[in-house]
Amino acid sequence: LGADTFTALFAVDQHGRVIAQVGFQEAAGIDDFELGGYPAVADALHGWIRDDAWVLNGRIYRVVARPVEGDTSQPPAGAIVGTRILDDAFAREMSKRTGAAIAFFAAGSRVAADAPETFDKGRLDAIVGDLESVVKDENFQKKGRSEVRVLQGNIGVMYGRIQGEAWDLNAGYAVAREAALVGNAYGFLKKADDNDKKAAQMPLIGGSVLGLVLIGLLFT
Numbered sequence: 001l002g003a004d005t006f007t008a009l010f011a012v013d014q015h016g017r018v019i020a021q022v023g024f025q026e027a028a029g030i031d032d033f034e035l036g037g038y039p040a041v042a043d044a045l046h047g048w049i050r051d052d053a054w055v056l057n058g059r060i061y062r063v064v065a066r067p068v069e070g071d072t073s074q075p076p077a078g079a080i081v082g083t084r085i086l087d088d089a090f091a092r093e094m095s096k097r098t099g100a101a102i103a104f105f106a107a108g109s110r111v112a113a114d115a116p117e118t119f120d121k122g123r124l125d126a127i128v129g130d131l132e133s134v135v136k137d138e139n140f141q142k143k144g145r146s147e148v149r150v151l152q153g154n155i156g157v158m159y160g161r162i163q164g165e166a167w168d169l170n171a172g173y174a175v176a177r178e179a180a181l182v183g184n185a186y187g188f189l190k191k192a193d194d195n196d197k198k199a200a201q202m203p204l205i206g207g208s209v210l211g212l213v214l215i216g217l218l219f220t
Contacts, residue, residue, distance in 0.1 A: 006082040007061065011068075013078045016041055024083070026057055035081060038165060040065045044079035053166035055106045060086040060162065060171050087112045098175070103127050104162075106171040108135075119178055126151040127174050134159050135170045154179045 008023030016036015035041045040052040044065035051064045061083040067076035084090075091102045092114040101115035103124050110128050115121050130151060140146045146159040156179060161172040 007085040008083045010035060010081040011078060012036065012041060012081060014045060014075065016045060041079060041081060044081070045076055047076055053162045053164035053171065054083070055166050055169045055171055058106065058109070059111055060104055060106050060166055062086065088114055101176040103174045103176070105131055105174065106166065107169045108132065123152060123155060124176065126155065127157060127176065130157070
């Protein structure tokens with residue numbers, strides 16, 4: 001475990017009480033702060049390595065917990081718990097890897113989001129208005145993901161739930177892509193940028209069109 005890997009690190013005793021922590025300022029000054037009630041921590045205190053997702057103070061965290069063992073014949077002396085927040089920086093990393101707009105939500109609110117430069121981030125607000133109907137959808141409850149939903153005419157969105165304790169507060173994520181609408185047969189040329197035009201093999205395209213015309217005349 002390394003402090004550079006996680007947003008926060010906790011050391012807990014055999015009873016799940018936090019005896020030391022770094023990175024989680026909300027716990028500073030709380031004498032009876034404890035994590036033993038979380039199943040992942042309880043399992044770690046019984047010798048297992050566990051991961052989970054939590055919602056703390058309205059933010060989503062990915063969590064891993066492992067036991068601290070000195071003698072395998074004895075119960076663990078405690079556990080180390082590491083958390084990583086799913087914030088805008090994390091959403092930005094995922095957006096760069098996928099080329100899609102990414103948003104994380106919990107308790108009916110968007111808690112983190114980012115999108116490619118060509119995507120208007122303000123349009124992600126439509127996801128918040130759609131959350132209530134999504135989480136109540138029976139198909140979403142069973143599968144843990146939605147079908148593609150179209151918002152504002154040309155934004156395709158799929159929702160997925162985050163497994164673990166976080167789902168008790170309806171925590172999940174949304175992946176959105178903006179469709180480029182083509183109004184007529186030549187509209188795709190207007191949507192193409194310089195890189196697209198340079199990459200196009202015009203002789204091959206022209207030959208294909210001419211060949212189709214000749215085939216059409218032949219059948220006529």
